[in-house]
Amino acid sequence: MPALLLLEAMGNTGEYVIDAALDLGVEVIVATHEDVFEEWYSPSLQAKIRDHAKLVFTDFSDAEGALRQLAEVSRAEGVGGVVACWEFLTPLVARLTADLGLPGNDPSRALGCRNKRIMARAFAEHGVPAPRTVAARTLEEAYALVEKAGLGYPLVVKPAEQSGSWGVSVVRDDEELEAAFAVVRSHLFQMPHGIPLDAHVVIQEYVGGVEYSIETVAAAGRLTPLFPYDKFTTDGAKRAEFGHTVPAELDEASVRVLQEAAVAAARALGVTNGVAHTELKLLPDGTTRVIELGARLPGDHVVALMRRAKGIDEARIYVQVALGLAPDLTPTADRAAGIRFLVPPRGGVLRSVSGIGDSAAVARSSITVPPGGRVRAPGDNDARVGYVILHADTAPEVNRAAAEAIADVTIEVE
Numbered sequence: 515m516p517a518l519l520l521l522e523a524m525g526n527t528g529e530y531v532i533d534a535a536l537d538l539g540v541e542v543i544v545a546t547h548e549d550v551f552e553e554w555y556s557p558s559l560q561a562k563i564r565d566h567a568k569l570v571f572t573d574f575s576d577a578e579g580a581l582r583q584l585a586e587v588s589r590a591e592g593v594g595g596v597v598a599c600w601e602f603l604t605p606l607v608a609r610l611t612a613d614l615g616l617p618g619n620d621p622s623r624a625l626g627c628r629n630k631r632i633m634a635r636a637f638a639e640h641g642v643p644a645p646r647t648v649a650a651r652t653l654e655e656a657y658a659l660v661e662k663a664g665l666g667y668p669l670v671v672k673p674a675e676q677s678g679s680w681g682v683s684v685v686r687d688d689e690e691l692e693a694a695f696a697v698v699r700s701h702l703f704q705m706p707h708g709i710p711l712d713a714h715v716v717i718q719e720y721v722g723g724v725e726y727s728i729e730t731v732a733a734a735g736r737l738t739p740l741f742p743y744d745k746f747t748t749d750g751a752k753r754a755e756f757g758h759t760v761p762a763e764l765d766e767a768s769v770r771v772l773q774e775a776a777v778a779a780a781r782a783l784g785v786t787n788g789v790a791h792t793e794l795k796l797l798p799d800g801t802t803r804v805i806e807l808g809a810r811l812p813g814d815h816v817v818a819l820m821r822r823a824k825g826i827d828e829a830r831i832y833v834q835v836a837l838g839l840a841p842d843l844t845p846t847a848d849r850a851a852g853i854r855f856l857v858p859p860r861g862g863v864l865r866s867v868s869g870i871g872d873s874a875a876v877a878r879s880s881i882t883v884p885p886g887g888r889v890r891a892p893g894d895n896d897a898r899v900g901y902v903i904l905h906a907d908t909a910p911e912v913n914r915a916a917a918e919a920i921a922d923v924t925i926e927v928e
């Protein structure tokens with residue numbers, strides 16, 4: 515069996531991918547920065563990698579240097595597949611797999627899978643339904659482009675390259691636009707690798723409707739959409755995710771609309787091998803708009819939800835496709851699963867989390883910030899202090915059980 519090179523195992527999909535690869539009998543080589551490994555990895559993940567995988571330290575802020583080093587390592591170690599568990603590194607994976615002649619995505623289009631300015635251009639060129647978008651580096655340019663495009667408030671302001679809903683705001687007038695613009699322009703580096711980011715601010719028309727996510731599996735150019743699932747976000751100026759339920763309760767026609775748009779988005783961005791995670795909104799008139807696509811697994815433990823609900827293991831699929839193997843796409847279950855995030859009422863120091871429900875539908879729960887740890891004010895996905903995973907026969911049952919499980923949660927912050 516050839517080895518799998520995994521760029522950045524931090525974040526919640528890294529462990530799923532390592533486990534899936536080991537389960538397939540594949541040797542795993544994890545590439546990360548030494549400081550990131552020491553400071554950001556959990557002790558349990560550090561131990562798992564030390565015991566069961568090889569470790570290569572590199573510097574992702576120098577893309578050319580990392581590319582050269584990792585190509586050399588790959589040739590020396592007999593690497594047969596490369597994946598990333600960190601969205602910012604997906605363009606590097608495309609270049610590396612192209613250099614090595616391994617299954618991967620089109621390197622000339624891969625930047626569009628992480629950069630929302632380039633993504634919007636690709637969607638427009640390929641007729642993918644998406645919000646109308648402009649991108650500006652100065653406020654003056656922003657006002658001029660918004661007017662030229664005929665866009666009106668409300669508008670969505672977001673960084674060209676970030677994630678976790680960081681810096682995403684819905685704005686209703688010039689003053690709010692100016693403030694949101696300044697927030698985005700104040701953070702133009704990526705944590706924790708220090709990868710330089712595009713300084714453009716993306717401004718989009720606000721799309722109403724209901725939001726869903728869906729993964730598309732690409733294997734040797736063949737695109738197969740999986741099941742759309744609910745993505746619950748907060749209302750208001752800041753949009754943070756507070757949960758997901760797999761699968762979404764939708765009629766067949768709506769499922770098809772979402773699946774077709776997800777496949778079109780993947781095609782427009784040159785996704786030919788791997789898994790693409792797409793977020794879209796379904797409008798009351800039955801049409802859809804693609805909000806974004808990442809050439810990566812879904813975060814937020816959706817891998818675990820999809821396994822519980824459908825018996826589909828997206829991490830295993832990701833590894834299989836990277837190695838040029840046929841992916842296991844057949845569902846073996848027909849249930850539902852969900853996750854809800856625990857978010858503090860305000861920023862500060864976490865004192866305690868209590869009152870999580872323990873009905874039969876609660877599969878597991880986890881508090882991810884230790885008592886005494888600093889927590890952020892609600893607003894983006896970094897404010898979470900934990901989560902609850904639920905399962906039941908149907909999505910409405912999961913949603914009901916989820917509401918019950920978090921109804922009496924108290925999060926004390928000082």
Ligand SMILES: Nc1ncnc2c1ncn2[C@@H]1O[C@H](COP(=O)(O)OP(=O)(O)OP(=O)(O)O)[C@@H](O)[C@H]1O
Pocket residue numbers: 645670672676677678679680682718719720721722725747753755793805806895
């Ligand atoms: N044009 C839009 N119209 C309506 N809502 C939007 C639009 N763009 C973004 N949103 C809302 O804001 C959320 C975050 O935006 P987006 O996905 O572009 O940023 P992100 O940082 O990549 O987020 P994440 O990593 O959390 O998915 C979306 O999931 C959606 O709810």
Ligand SMILES: [Mg+2]
Pocket residue numbers: 679793806
């Ligand atoms: Mg998003």
